[in-house]
Amino acid sequence: MKERFIQTPNLPKGGVSLAVCDGRINNEIEDNIKKLGIRIIKTNRQSSLYEAVSYHPDIQFHHLGDNKIVIAPNIDDKFYYALEQEGFEIIIGKKYINSKYPEDVPYNVARIGNFAVLNIKYTDEILLDELIKRNVKLIDVKQGYAKCSICIVSENAIITSDRGIHKKAILNSIHSLLINPGHIELFELNYGFIGGCSGFISKDVLSFYGRIESHPDFYAISQFLNKFEKKYQNLSKGNLIDYGTLIPLKEYSIM
Structure with missing residues (x-):
């Protein structure tokens, strides 16, 4: 089956064929992803980051859409070459990622359709330039961990627990569920x-690391997903765990 690059970051139009995941995902998650026909590129430990986020994909790089990726300059070569071998054009960012906040968030930008939610002051200049070149509307927020804080549901819908992000989203006509x-x-x-x-x-299926039913706001989350015609799939049993965003990069093409 043929593959194509995902055009709109985070939002495939078909079944995902390639995704980037935290290198520490457990065997249950990895097996369930592979059963879906999705190949995985695992991140490697970034020693300059603190341990909890040291493998998180959304800290290490940002997918601009199509085959373009902006990556931190101090990412290990193995991960860099894994992306390059898949045909991605790698743009090296200017800011190095380090453990002290806000030095760990230059690439942690949430792309939602034609919007990008980010803390402009902390975002890498090269990534900012690339977003501006693409006429992406920038929504400046106080939260540096913008992508970590946002579950993207559609081109104009998100779920977040951050009140500042929630307010800014609504001001920009983005539907937001505050949990x-x-x-x-x-x-x-x-x-x-x-x-x-x-x-x-896939286009209509949002996956979770762990059981989304374990969240106290599950009913509101499931209703919100239904409103935007999305289903959910748990990739493992047990509580939800933050491994950093599962980032889809390629999808199956029936063309």
């Missing part, structure tokens, strides 16, 4: 974020 913070595991930290435990595996 309670917490209830998502993140290694040694207190809790993770909804964006970091989710990602699309």
Whole structure:
């Protein structure tokens, strides 16, 4: 079956064929993803980051759409070449990622259709330029972990526990469901974020690392997904866990 690059970041138009995942995903998650016919590129540990997010894809790079990716300059060669071998054009960012906030968030930008939610002050200049070149509308927020904080549902719909992001989204006519913070595991930290435990595996199916039913706002989440004609699929049993966004990069093409 032929493949094509996903045109709109995070939002495939068919079944996903290639995705990037945290290198620490457990065997259950990996097996379930592969059963769906999805190949995985795993991230490697980035020693300059603190342990909890050291493998997170949404910290290490940003997919601009099509075959273009902006990547942190201090990412390991193995991951870089894995993307290059898949035909991606790699644009090296200017800012190095490091463990001290906000030095870990230059590429943590949430692309929602033609919008990008980000903290402009902390975002890598090269990534900013690429977004501006594409006429993407920038929504400046205080939260540096913008992508971690946002579960993308459609080109104009999100789920978040961040009140600042929620307000800014509504001001820009993006539908937003505000949920309670917490209830998502993140290694040694207190809790993770909804964006970091989710990602699309096909046009209409949003996947979660863990059981979305375990979240106290599950009913509201499921109703919100139904409103935008999306289904959900759990990739593992047990509680939700923030491995960083599952980032779809290629999809199957029937052309």
